[in-house]
Amino acid sequence: MSKKNRRNADRPAKKKRVIIPFVERPFEDLAPEAELVAMREILPLATLEATVSAEHGGEALTLTTILPGMASAIRREDGVLLVAVQTVMSSGDASLDIATSILKGLELKPGSSLEISEQPEPGPRLQDVIASFGEFTMYQQPDFWMTPEEAAKPDNQQALADSREQLVPTRAIAGVPGAYWCRMSHEFVRYVRPESRDAVLDALARMRTAGTASFDESRFIGAFRAQGLLIPVWQLQAGSEADELEKPMAKFAEAFDAAIASTEPLTADEKRARAGIVSRQVTLR
Template sequence: MSSSATQTVPAVGPRQPCPCGSGKRYKACHGRAAAARASAFVPRPFAGLPGEGDWVALREVVPAATALVRTAAGAAEHGAEPGAQVVVASVLPAAAAALRRADGSVLLGLQTPVSSGDPSRDAAAALVRAMAAEPGTALPPAGLPGPGPRLQDLLDPDGGFAVTVHDGFGFWVADGARTPETDAALQEANASVVPTRRLTGVEAAYWCQVGHRRHLRWVLPHEEDALLDALARLHAAGASALGPESRYLGAFRAHGLLVPVWDLAPDAGAQDVEEPAAAFAARLEEALAATGPLSAEERRARAGVVSRQLTLR
């Protein structure tokens, strides 16, 4: 069968006969190829978008935050309204993929329970669906979206990605739409929010307080091997901390980027980390620029850095 004929085979239930006439169930015939395309893994799904680190942070580590983006002029080619403003949110009510409010505005959620191997494609599919939905519609995740546009195809590359961190989920409800019922729901949701602040002096770094402990989670854009070498150089030199009483805990990987985590002083607020973080960023750039081989001490430090892989809970 030709590729063009393959693309026109309609999707049916996985246990139903495949429409191509092979006699096989759809999931064992054309459905298998469709599922493979839909779940194709993209190592850095948000690469090429302004603020890649912040996209990763909103999807993985920030409980309540929003950022305003704008669709590109060419978005119409992919079924989206061009030049429209969209509110990207860390999470929406019931982990919805998107909301189209009664006023027509669109909110796009990043933290959803259904994900393919390309979160950018998932979010783009939800955005297209939301723009075609009736006002007042919440769109739950719809499973694997199949081939189609990604956020990089839909969003204005010059639109920026300025994140606003919120203390709660009040942004879920449009101005003037608050009711006693929504207030009760928001109060319950807000009880789970981990206090979080975004640093202003460096990119994609987030202070948070978990119980009595305070941390900094910093999504760094550098290639992993080079970053690990640089962290090892700093650690061996005793320069990997962020001020007094802080220590480098380790890192986890998220969407192709490394996210180092520091334990901070018990009373350290976000403002107290600004200067140490800026100083660390300068030291890191120097370490990244070093081209010589690691010393024996630095190799031992690198092994320690690599072994400190964290699991985010």
């Protein structure tokens, strides 16, 4: 045997990578599915309170959109456990990824953080780990990363303000769950719908054909798929603010709900409108 072959024989075999099956709708059957999808895909700063099942210790924790340095989890100095929904690593099953961060994060000591860069092994998912969910909250700056005492320090206040400047301004539309205003090159509304994609597509097709697929002089520009749900998008009039949309969007939401609930077959024109919407769909992960 040559020296090269002997060296190769002495090397330990690489651990075989386990293939995690892709899950199209990873948060299905969880009550805050739409909020989790929004946190994973479009919201810069939000939290969702949760409690781990008794089997895993029954601890209360806070799910967050992101954490400093894209950490997977942080145990604050006051003992509060923060677990990120947006992570560097993605296995194809977001529910598994987050559950893995939770279970590893439960072992953290105060003041320490967790970084996961490798794909997790098959194991419990959020549906197996979380016993209940609590309040969902959006923020304009990430002061929840720290204890109130830490966040009050001048240096930290400046750091938090700097972090805010790097994020897309985003606000929830009051009274319309799942609807989020944001300001980028223009102002937009992105509307996370919890119903099946087919039902939402049919509704959009009905409304486009009827000329009712907009509100407050907005323009429906398409929809994208994210974690198994559909997120329609409207471009707003320049300078539009979130609080100006409450009444027009509330009225629009009623019509949208009715269109989604309809079981009437699509007409030929509606089918053509649906095909046009589908052709412009984009998938996020």
